[in-house]
Amino acid sequence: MRVVTGSEMRDLDQWTMQDFGMPGEMLMENAGRAAAGRMLTRLTLDERVIVLCGSGNNGGDGFVIARCLYEAGICPEVWLIPEENRLSGEAKFHYGLLLQCGIQVNSVQAGGKRCEDVIAAADVVIDAMLGTGVSGELREPYASLVAACNETAARVEAVDIPSGLPADEGVMWHTAVQADFTVVLAAYKESSFLPRTAPFYGEIEVVSIGLPPGTYDLLKYERRLWQRVDVQTTLPVRSAEDYKSTYGKGLIVGGSETMPGAPLLAGEAALKSGTGLLTLALPASFTSAAASRLPEAMLQPFSEGVRLSADVTKFDAAACGPGLGRDEAAAHLVQHLIYKTDGVLILDADALHILRPSELKSRRKPTVLTPHAGELAALTGLSVEEVLQAPFQTSFNFATAYGVYVVMKGAHTITSTPDGRQFVNPTGNAVLARGGTGDVLTGMVLAFTMSHTTLDAAVANAVYLHGAAADALAVTVPPHAVKTSDVISALPLAFQSVESTD
Numbered sequence: 192m193r194v195v196t197g198s199e200m201r202d203l204d205q206w207t208m209q210d211f212g213m214p215g216e217m218l219m220e221n222a223g224r225a226a227a228g229r230m231l232t233r234l235t236l237d238e239r240v241i242v243l244c245g246s247g248n249n250g251g252d253g254f255v256i257a258r259c260l261y262e263a264g265i266c267p268e269v270w271l272i273p274e275e276n277r278l279s280g281e282a283k284f285h286y287g288l289l290l291q292c293g294i295q296v297n298s299v300q301a302g303g304k305r306c307e308d309v310i311a312a313a314d315v316v317i318d319a320m321l322g323t324g325v326s327g328e329l330r331e332p333y334a335s336l337v338a339a340c341n342e343t344a345a346r347v348e349a350v351d352i353p354s355g356l357p358a359d360e361g362v363m364w365h366t367a368v369q370a371d372f373t374v375v376l377a378a379y380k381e382s383s384f385l386p387r388t389a390p391f392y393g394e395i396e397v398v399s400i401g402l403p404p405g406t407y408d409l410l411k412y413e414r415r416l417w418q419r420v421d422v423q424t425t426l427p428v429r430s431a432e433d434y435k436s437t438y439g440k441g442l443i444v445g446g447s448e449t450m451p452g453a454p455l456l457a458g459e460a461a462l463k464s465g466t467g468l469l470t471l472a473l474p475a476s477f478t479s480a481a482a483s484r485l486p487e488a489m490l491q492p493f494s495e496g497v498r499l500s501a502d503v504t505k506f507d508a509a510a511c512g513p514g515l516g517r518d519e520a521a522a523h524l525v526q527h528l529i530y531k532t533d534g535v536l537i538l539d540a541d542a543l544h545i546l547r548p549s550e551l552k553s554r555r556k557p558t559v560l561t562p563h564a565g566e567l568a569a570l571t572g573l574s575v576e577e578v579l580q581a582p583f584q585t586s587f588n589f590a591t592a593y594g595v596y597v598v599m600k601g602a603h604t605i606t607s608t609p610d611g612r613q614f615v616n617p618t619g620n621a622v623l624a625r626g627g628t629g630d631v632l633t634g635m636v637l638a639f640t641m642s643h644t645t646l647d648a649a650v651a652n653a654v655y656l657h658g659a660a661a662d663a664l665a666v667t668v669p670p671h672a673v674k675t676s677d678v679i680s681a682l683p684l685a686f687q688s689v690e691s692t693d
C-alpha cells in the first residue's frame with residue numbers, strides 16, 4: 192500500500208488519464224463509487240445524510256457519492272459550496288449527472304437556509320469540500336463549514352482527506368475537519384502518518400480507484416506501508432539442519448553505572464529473535480548480574496574503564512548504544528566500532544548522541560541508526576518540531592546523504608534505506624512509549640540483520656514485530672500496566688501473529 196504526496200497523486204492521475212487513456216470522468220466515477228461503497232456499510236436508510244461539495248475534484252467525488260447513495264435508496268441532502276459556474280471538468284460533468292437524477296442541490300451561496308444549521312441537525316456529514324488541492328488558510332465559507340463539522344454531533348466521514356488538512360508533511364495548516372472516518376482514495380497521503388495530522392483522519396480505509404497495475408512504479412521513490420504479507424514472505428524459515436552459528440554471531444555493546452539493564456534488554460530481545468551466538472560487552476561490575484539474567488549470552492567485560500577486549504572483527508553484526516553513557520571512553524568505543532566492525536553496525540541511544548555523522552561515510556559495511564525524533568533532530572541540527580513536521584523528508588535526507596538505514600521511531604515508525612526507499616510501520620501502540628523499548632528493538636534488529644537475506648526486510652520486520660508484540664500485549668492488558676520486559680515476553684505472540692494462516 193503506497194504513501195504518496197499530493198503532487199505524486201496528481202502525476203499518477205494525469206498519467207492514468209493522458210497516457211493510459213482513462214477519462215477523468217471515469218476515474219472520478221471509480222473514486223466516488225468506491226468511497227460510497229465503504230460509506231454505505233456504515234449508513235442506515237433512516238439517517239439524515241448531508242454531502243458537502245467543494246469547487247474541485249474532491250467536490251466532484253461528492254457528487255458521485257451522492258448519486259450512488261441515491262441509487263442505494265438513501266436520499267442525501269447535497270450542498271454545493273461554490274457558485275455553480277466555478278465547477279469545471281469532470282466535477283462539472285458529475286454535477287450534471289446528479290441534477291439529472293432529480294436530486295435537489297442546495298447552494299451555500301444562495302443564502303436562506305444556513306448550511307451550518309443543516310450540519311448541526313444531520314446524522315451523517317460527508318465531507319467532500321477539499322482534498323489534496325487545499326492550500327493556505329481556509330477561506331470562507333469553508334472555514335465556517337469546517338467549524339460546523341467539528342461542532343456537530345453527526346458522524347463526519349471525509350472523502351480522501353479531512354478538509355483543510357494538507358496531504359503532505361511539512362505544510363503549515365490551521366484547521367481541519369476532525370473526521371470519524373476517512374475513505375482515502377488510491378493511496379495513503381503522508382499526513383495520515385504524522386503525529387499532528389494523523390488523528391484528524393479518524394478510522395481510515397483505502398480504496399482502489401482503478402489505477403492500472405504498475406502505475407506506482409512511475410514514481411521516483413518507493414514509499415509504502417510494510418505489511419503483514421511483507422513479513423510473511425521474508426521472515427526466515429528455520430530448518431532442522433540449522434546450527435547455533437547459522438544465524439550469526441552478534442555483539443551488543445552497552446551499559447553503564449546508571450543504566451546497567453539496557454544491554455540486557457537488547458540481549459534478551461536478540462536471543463528471543465533468533466540469535467544463536469550472542470556476546471554482551473558491558474562494564475565488568477555487571478557481568479555477574481548479566482550472567483544470571485542471560486546465561487545464554489557470552490560476556491566480554493569492559494577492561495579498565497570502557498575498553499573493548501573483544502575482537503570486534505569476528506562478529507557478523509554489532510549493536511552499540513543501549514545504556515552506554517556519553518563520556519569520552521564511550522565515544523572512543525563508538526569510533527572503534529565504526530571503523531573496526533566487519534559486519535552490520537546498529538547504532539542506538541547514547542551512541543547516536545556521541546556519533547559524528549561524517550564518520551559514517553567511512554563505513555564500508557551496512558549501518559542502521561534507530562533514532563527517535565529527538566535523536567534525529569540532534570543528528571541533523573533540526574528542532575524536534577521540524578523533524579516531527581517532516582519525518583519522511585528528514586529521514587530520507589539523512590539515510591541517502593550518509594548511505595545508512597534510518598529507523599525513525601514514533602507512532603508510525605518510518606524505515607528509510609540508503610537508496611531512498613521508505614517503509615511505514617503499521618503496528619504498535621502506547622505500550623511502546625516507555626523506557627527500554629528502544630533497547631528491545633535494537634536487539635531485534637541485531638538478530639534479524641544476521642538471519643534475513645536482505646537488510647530491508649531485516650530492519651522492517653524487526654520494527655513490525657516489535658510493534659506486533661506491543662499489540663499482542665494490548666489485547667489483554669492496559670498500556671500503563673506493562674513493563675518493557677513484557678514486550679520481550681510477548682515476542683513469541685508477535686511471531687505467531689504473522690505465522691498463522693488466518
Ligand SMILES: NC(=O)C1=CN([C@@H]2O[C@H](COP(=O)(O)OP(=O)(O)OC[C@H]3O[C@@H](n4cnc5c(N)ncnc54)[C@H](O)[C@@H]3O)[C@@H](O)[C@H]2O)[C@H](O)CC1
Nearest residue numbers: 246247248249321322323324325326327328329330351376
Ligand atoms: N487519484 C485520485 O486520488 C483521485 C482523486 N480525486 C479527487 O481529487 C481531489 C483533488 O482535487 P483538486 O481539484 O486538485 O483539489 P480539491 O478538490 O482538493 O480542492 C481544490 C479546490 O479548493 C479550493 N481551495 C484550495 N485551497 C483552499 C482554501 N485554503 N480555502 C478555500 N478553498 C480552497 C481551490 O480553489 C480549488 O477550487 C482529491 O483529493 C480527490 O478527492 C479525483 O476525483 C479522482 C482521482
Ligand SMILES: [K+]
Nearest residue numbers: 318321352354
Ligand atoms: K475532504
